[in-house]
Amino acid sequence: MATSRTAGKTRGSAQGAGALRRIKRFFDDYSIIYAVLILIVILSIASPDFLSLKNFTNVFRQISMIAILTIGMFFVMVGGGIDISCGATVGLTGVLFAMFMVNYGMHPVPAFILTVLAGVLIGTINGTLVTRFGIPAMIATLGTQSISRGFTYVITGAYPISGIPESVSFLGRGYVLGLEWLPWPVFIVAILAIIAHYMAQRTRFGRSVYAVGGNPEAAYLSGIKDKRIQIISYIALGALSAISGMILTSRLASGQPNGGLTWEFEAVTAAVIGGVSITGGRGRVFGALLGAILIGLLTNGMTLIGMESYPQQMVKGIVLVLAIGFDIYSINKKSKN
């Protein structure tokens, strides 16, 4: 009886354009692809060494540890939070991993498990401070950052822990099946990213994260346990930070108390330029990952053309501000249309 109504009509006409819309949505979701491609073109012109498999493998391996953080940061930020303690968690867990094996003579496997648990514990503390005690995420994690880093210096006396067993060196320095183009850390990132992507897009948890970040009250009033969802995302980041920390320890063959310094900054930057909204509720795992790749390429490119590391840091800061500015701009533009 109501076939002439707007709903039926407009939908019918739009259906033919379904495939086109999907392609358009893909580029809307991953608009960062353009930036990555442009950067690749510029850098390959600027430096002849840039465009080689060896250099790319190198870049990917360099960014792998930050990429792992970015994947965790993705969930925290989409859920409406932020965690600036994760760099310090990398440092602490990297050192713990080394100490478990060196100082306590533990087998790598239980050391690995205990280290992940330490990351989980830090994530739980962060999540609890933010959700149960209502401390703003920025402040709460600033606190845990300082605590973790301080604790790391206390237990190490600020000296590196060396003497890591050879059996864990593959984690940071080895190649999967001896393939020169597939370092272990890169392989781990790929696996984690695929899992994270499916978690975000195809599970109840992932959907809930988007809902909580988009509108916590509406999510709560739909029966979603908003606080639990947020705590879990902080825990995931804690655990991923631990994995990142262990790769770092393996790569440097020692536990470095300074490990992961400022990585939270890189992870947030990667996520934001990858399309994760600082206000929560929006973003894609592969977008964030591309963000990390972009940062890696940028750093690599700047190094190849001989830029010092201090100005590099300034450039990264500028990139973060631009990315956030663009995010805010597009939120405002969309709401005004």
Add this chain to the structure above:
Amino acid sequence: MAEYALRINNISKSFPGVKALDDVSFDIKKGELHGLVGENGAGKSTLIKILSGVYSTDLGSFELNGVPVTVDTPLEAQQLGISVVHQELKLVESLTVKENIFLGRPFKGKMGIDWQKLRDEAVNLINRLNISLDPDELVSNLSVAQKQIVEICKALSYNADIIIMDEPSATLTEKELETLFSILHELKAQNITIIYISHRLEEIFKLADTVTILRDGKHIDTLPVNQVDREKLISLMVGRTLGMEYPKRKVEIGEPVLEVKNLNRKGVLHDVSFTLHRGEILGFAGLVGAGRTEVARAIFGADRGVTGEILLNGKTYSPKNVSFAVSNGIGLIPEDRKEQGLVLDMMVKENISMANFKSIMSSVFLMPKKEESIAHKFIDALHIATPDAERQVKYLSGGNQQKVVIGKWLNAESDILIIDEPTRGIDVGAKAEIYSLMCDLAEEGKAIIMISSDMPELLGVCDRIMVMHDGRITGELMAEEATQEKILEYAIM
């Protein structure tokens, strides 16, 4: 002096996938109250936003007092004497009432802002509305209705020649409506032109001189109100003749499913007791602030500090949080769709599946196909005007957003559904469909609590009506005996 306050000439506006306005032209006479009606998504708000400089037009122009004008920003509109009370409230929650009324226009005194003058002016405006509202209260502490009043004060404060109101009455109750109507009469007496959008057609007949009908973005007609009757107006709006407005069916009332005993919450609820039966539609009437929403939230586990006893299917039920209530088969359609009902950045289909992930899951994964088909089921059943299920709900018209919230809770298949102002901002045709769906649910043996400030709706749909005042239940009326007068009597006692 030109005869027309505003002439709208061939206005068109498209959004991706939607032609929101299609060659719309009509004239608005000076000093008249011009009603603007049409189904959800017909383009009413879009037209208003173009007039007030929020959107730009694709084609067309308009004339103000016989002079062609362009309006590119809301500020320009205000300077031209056009003030708007938008459908979606745009207040700064963290500021007070008085600051919101004069936002962006601080009264300069010798030493910074002249707060006394600001406050006095705000009090003046509030007094003009004859309503009790504390100018120093934070907006975040106000109810939706009170926020609406702040918006009206704000529009009044510009001393505009043309005031446009986009569904100002949708959130108001009887007493507040009376106030609004008297304000409108006063404005008319001052020869101010008013454009008035409403889905409550009785208001159009009571207030308007002329009415314009839009349908699917097209101008259908503009006529003097005394030349149409309700039925004619509805058929012009929906393009067909509508059956019964209140398709109430007789349903066998079953055993009690929810027994509420002595519900208390400090300062909010006092000894609220009632029983809800299988197959029943139980209405809750009362003025805004009477505590109806709080009763709903208490049953739904959304508020702390509630004492009392609740029996669900004869067993003790103490809702410690919302997800507990949901998993016990209770659903709540909240009154404020934007704040509480929807995740605006998410798609239509994602919002619809949000209260019942199981409906779109197979073991651990969400199934896109299932989600799509469920979304389409409700888009069709509720006639949600959207180009596709992937559209983000923020792009839908107000009434269609409301339908998405309703779809979400229909999909949750709750045994007990509490609906807080279910048809706020929904067009007549869709209202009838929603009532009919409620009757279907009752026939399936579900129970429904309907909180509403729309009396005809309560009388037309409910089996029984509880009336609340000041956090207490002050009366109970069976459908047969209930009248507007009796409800009002209990509501203000």
